[in-house]
Amino acid sequence: MKILVPVKRVIDYNVKARVKADGSGMELANVKMAMNPFDEIAVEEAVRLKEAGVASEIVAVSCGEAKCQEQLRQALALGADRALLVETTVELQPLAVAKLLKAIVDREAPRLVILGKQAIDDDANQTGQMLAALLDWPQATFASKVAVRGEEIEVTREIDGGLETLAMTLPAVVTTDLRLNEPRYATLPNIMKAKKKPLETLTPAELGVDVAPRLATLKVEEPPARKAGVKVASVAELVDKLRHEAKVIP
Amino acid sequence: MASYTAPLRDMRFVYHELMDGAALRRLPGYEEIDAELVDSVLEEAAKFCEQELVPLNRPGDEEGCRFVAGEVFTPKGFKEAYAAFTAAGWSALAFDPAYGGQGLPKSLSLLVDEMLCASNVSFWLYVSLTHGAYQAMRLYADEELKARYFPKMAAGAWSGTMCLTEPHCGTDLGLLRTRAEPAPDGSYRITGTKIFITGGEHDLTENIVHLVLARLPDAPPGIKGISLFLVPKFLVHDDGSLGARNAVSCGAIEHKMGIQASATCVMNFDGATGYLIGEPHRGMRAMFAMMNTERLAMGLQAIGHAEAAYQGALAWARERLQGRAAGGAKHPEQPADPLIVHPDVRRMLLTQRALVQGMRATAAWVGEALDVALKASEAERRQQAEDFLALMTPIVKGFFTDLGFECANLGVQVMGGHGYIREHGMEQHVRDARIAQIYEGANGIQAMDLAARKLPMHEGRLAEAFFRPVNEFIAECASDARMAEFVAPLKAALERLRHAVDFVLAQREASEVGAAAYDLMHLFGYTVLAYQWAKMARIGLAKEAGEEAAFYRAKVETARFYMQRILPRSEGLAAALRAGGRSIMAFDDAGW
Numbered sequence: 001m002k003i004l005v006p007v008k009r010v011i012d013y014n015v016k017a018r019v020k021a022d023g024s025g026m027e028l029a030n031v032k033m034a035m036n037p038f039d040e041i042a043v044e045e046a047v048r049l050k051e052a053g054v055a056s057e058i059v060a061v062s063c064g065e066a067k068c069q070e071q072l073r074q075a076l077a078l079g080a081d082r083a084l085l086v087e088t089t090v091e092l093q094p095l096a097v098a099k100l101l102k103a104i105v106d107r108e109a110p111r112l113v114i115l116g117k118q119a120i121d122d123d124a125n126q127t128g129q130m131l132a133a134l135l136d137w138p139q140a141t142f143a144s145k146v147a148v149r150g151e152e153i154e155v156t157r158e159i160d161g162g163l164e165t166l167a168m169t170l171p172a173v174v175t176t177d178l179r180l181n182e183p184r185y186a187t188l189p190n191i192m193k194a195k196k197k198p199l200e201t202l203t204p205a206e207l208g209v210d211v212a213p214r215l216a217t218l219k220v221e222e223p224p225a226r227k228a229g230v231k232v233a234s235v236a237e238l239v240d241k242l243r244h245e246a247k248v249i250p
Numbered sequence: 251m252a253s254y255t256a257p258l259r260d261m262r263f264v265y266h267e268l269m270d271g272a273a274l275r276r277l278p279g280y281e282e283i284d285a286e287l288v289d290s291v292l293e294e295a296a297k298f299c300e301q302e303l304v305p306l307n308r309p310g311d312e313e314g315c316r317f318v319a320g321e322v323f324t325p326k327g328f329k330e331a332y333a334a335f336t337a338a339g340w341s342a343l344a345f346d347p348a349y350g351g352q353g354l355p356k357s358l359s360l361l362v363d364e365m366l367c368a369s370n371v372s373f374w375l376y377v378s379l380t381h382g383a384y385q386a387m388r389l390y391a392d393e394e395l396k397a398r399y400f401p402k403m404a405a406g407a408w409s410g411t412m413c414l415t416e417p418h419c420g421t422d423l424g425l426l427r428t429r430a431e432p433a434p435d436g437s438y439r440i441t442g443t444k445i446f447i448t449g450g451e452h453d454l455t456e457n458i459v460h461l462v463l464a465r466l467p468d469a470p471p472g473i474k475g476i477s478l479f480l481v482p483k484f485l486v487h488d489d490g491s492l493g494a495r496n497a498v499s500c501g502a503i504e505h506k507m508g509i510q511a512s513a514t515c516v517m518n519f520d521g522a523t524g525y526l527i528g529e530p531h532r533g534m535r536a537m538f539a540m541m542n543t544e545r546l547a548m549g550l551q552a553i554g555h556a557e558a559a560y561q562g563a564l565a566w567a568r569e570r571l572q573g574r575a576a577g578g579a580k581h582p583e584q585p586a587d588p589l590i591v592h593p594d595v596r597r598m599l600l601t602q603r604a605l606v607q608g609m610r611a612t613a614a615w616v617g618e619a620l621d622v623a624l625k626a627s628e629a630e631r632r633q634q635a636e637d638f639l640a641l642m643t644p645i646v647k648g649f650f651t652d653l654g655f656e657c658a659n660l661g662v663q664v665m666g667g668h669g670y671i672r673e674h675g676m677e678q679h680v681r682d683a684r685i686a687q688i689y690e691g692a693n694g695i696q697a698m699d700l701a702a703r704k705l706p707m708h709e710g711r712l713a714e715a716f717f718r719p720v721n722e723f724i725a726e727c728a729s730d731a732r733m734a735e736f737v738a739p740l741k742a743a744l745e746r747l748r749h750a751v752d753f754v755l756a757q758r759e760a761s762e763v764g765a766a767a768y769d770l771m772h773l774f775g776y777t778v779l780a781y782q783w784a785k786m787a788r789i790g791l792a793k794e795a796g797e798e799a800a801f802y803r804a805k806v807e808t809a810r811f812y813m814q815r816i817l818p819r820s821e822g823l824a825a826a827l828r829a830g831g832r833s834i835m836a837f838d839d840a841g842w
Contacts, residue, residue: 069286185297185298186290187337188294189339189352191294
């Protein structure tokens with residue numbers, strides 16, 4: 001079984017994100033970038049499925065500027081067999097990425113696509129769902145456990161009330177949640193081997209996908225600074241403030 | 251809590267921009283080492299250090315090693331971290347691929363070592379000595395011993411030690427008494443006691459490979475009668491599996507000032523089976539192969555502490571609000587300004603910054619020479635690199651470890667009482683950094699190695715390995731007006747250094763050389779850093795208008811600080827040195 005793992009290049013989670021001075025977006029110049037942590041979990045899950053003999057090949061794919069190669073090399077170092085880069089400098093929105101991934105799926109014919117439930121930069125939480133819709137495949141989002149049995153995949157997902165278990169027929173799309181697994185460190189020998197694994201570059205045009213943004217970003221700004229709290233003297237005062245200042249109770 | 255982020259941007263700067271990483275690829279065996287691979291290795295190493303080793307550093311210091319009935323237990327978490335470290339292949343980084351190593355350049359492994367030291371120096375020591383033992387064996391052990399021991403050492407399954415010191419002799423190894431008796435099967439029986447053995451016994455690996463200095467029965471007295479032996483904790487069968495426990499045991503561990511999580515052992519050899527490495531009575535030569543590797547590694551320990559202390563002090567100085575800036579409040583909306591506005595705090599932070607980045611740049615230069623010495627196909631190029639390494643080893647060991655301690659100490663000073671208490675992890679760097687000035691040959695010995703051995707060697711040829719490139723650089727910059735403010739002080743320092751070297755070489759009395767040695771080592775060191783800072787300034791000036799302007803501008807400004815505020819130290823050193831040793835040696839014994 002072939003698994004496709006889309007990975008996104010995002011601002012490193014350790015970096016304090018800053019808004020550009022002109023409010024047009026986030027400051028990304030000379031900022032440390034990394035693989036989206038949820039996608040790292042997706043790569044790890046795919047590698048585990050391969051180690052368990054369930055998967056035969058893992059293909060990592062990333063869409064964006066040429067530097068996304070760094071994240072693809074990391075996926076290769078973690079255990080992916082080969083990588084595809086859909087190179088473009090156009091701002092990519094979830095729908096465009098989902099369309100690109102659909103075109104890749106049509107080419108590669110994987111039985112399973114595993115990707116992060118969302119990326120930590122824009123937190124859109126849309127790509128996996130849109131991809132499933134475009135492919136007309138079943139989807140299981142926010143996976144905390146994945147088990148493949150023949151042509152069926154059982155996915156446990158975390159929901160507000162507890163755990164929900166879904167069974168789907170392959171091919172399917174799974175998006176990963178934080179507790180699915182703990183990604184490994186790339187080993188030094190595998191980092192060196194990753195260099196020799198194939199990395200193919202494509203363009204949206206070659207895939208016949210129009211990636212032009214459908215949404216325009218008007219302005220990006222820092223969240224307002226939190227004001228200091230006050231101590232209230234009595235319950236009555238608290239209730240009064242909740243009613244008249246916060247207006248959270250009638 | 252102390253935190254540490256590997257300075258990857260500066261490491262990439264020294265590897266790709268200051269040093270010519272692309273030129274390194276032209277050495278045979280390094281063709282595959284492209285910039286992308288170097289960056290991935292650095293990033294993955296940084297991740298491991300920051301996430302696995304930093305969190306163990308202070309708990310390891312608090313808990314220390316435990317000695318129970320001959321066994322040594324490392325602090326909680328060390329065993330798991332060591333297993334993860336070796337599983338990820340880091341122990342094999344610079345080992346020969348023929349024995350399961352990754353064969354990566356030394357220039358790269360030095361940067362990884364720096365991260366390990368900054369994160370957890372006690373942990374690193376277990377790893378570092380294995381690599382030192384590898385160096386000695388690589389050059390002098392026969393193929394049979396290498397084939398039997400290297401794969402397991404590369405895999406980190408077995409660790410190494412260096413057993414020199416005995417209770418009555420440390421620096422003066424000519425006095426050592428451990429005996430080696432030939433056995434009928436061609437091996438030897440080793441008997442004696444060694445002390446201060448780092449990693450002599452611990453619970454991280456299944457076997458420990460001791461390299462032991464001992465005397466054969468027919469040995470001439472003194473330093474010329476010492477041989478080197480390999481003594482495993484467990485004997486190794488022909489098929490590589492472990493056999494009986496050898497007659498070597500740990501008698502105690504030391505209680506000490508720092509590196510608490512590193513086991514410093516008393517080792518007893520009671521007729522233990524050993525194997526000769528190299529020729530009889532030529533053990534010091536082989537041991538120095540290990541020793542020189544370790545001496546350079548001590549410089550990396552110094553950089554690690556200095557960087558970690560700088561990061562901690564900087565974060566503190568930016569956050570801690572105390573007092574108002576001279577000349578008016580910088581942040582009137584806050585109850586006080588952050589510490590970083592104060593001139594003396596800035597002086598301390600910039601001193602750390604200038605020293606740590608200057609040392610890192612120098613280490614990269616040394617790393618490049620290690621790679622050239624190991625790999626270059628032209629004998630002349632290898633020889634030049636060897637000359638340079640011989641010259642730089644005492645400077646990197648003696649001068650860097652003094653600076654490492656200074657920087658750690660400044661870290662405490664910036665934080666004041668909060669640096670002195672244990673909570674923030676800063677005082678640990680002071681205690682841990684302190685040993686680097688002592689072990690692998692105390693810094694006074696390094697100074698003597700430079701002044702009395704290295705400089706007079708081959709009619710002063712070694713010093714040319716430094717003077718030549720610096721003079722070339724000065725000539726290159728002659729027409730560059732913007733470089734004048736960096737080149738002029740460098741040139742003056744170089745002159746001072748040359749006079750000091752001539753002065754020391756001209757001394758007829760050994761005590762005059764001894765009295766001048768330490769100042770000379772520091773004078774040399776400050777001049778080396780001045781050269782590196784001038785080189786960095788040149789790159790900074792060329793790039794300060796482009797991308798990452800702030801990074802390059804900071805290089806130029808730090809270079810300026812170094813030239814104006816640190817390099818003048820060399821004037822004082824030169825003056826003291828020229829005053830001669832009379833005031834030291836003439837002091838009357840009755841006056842003490």
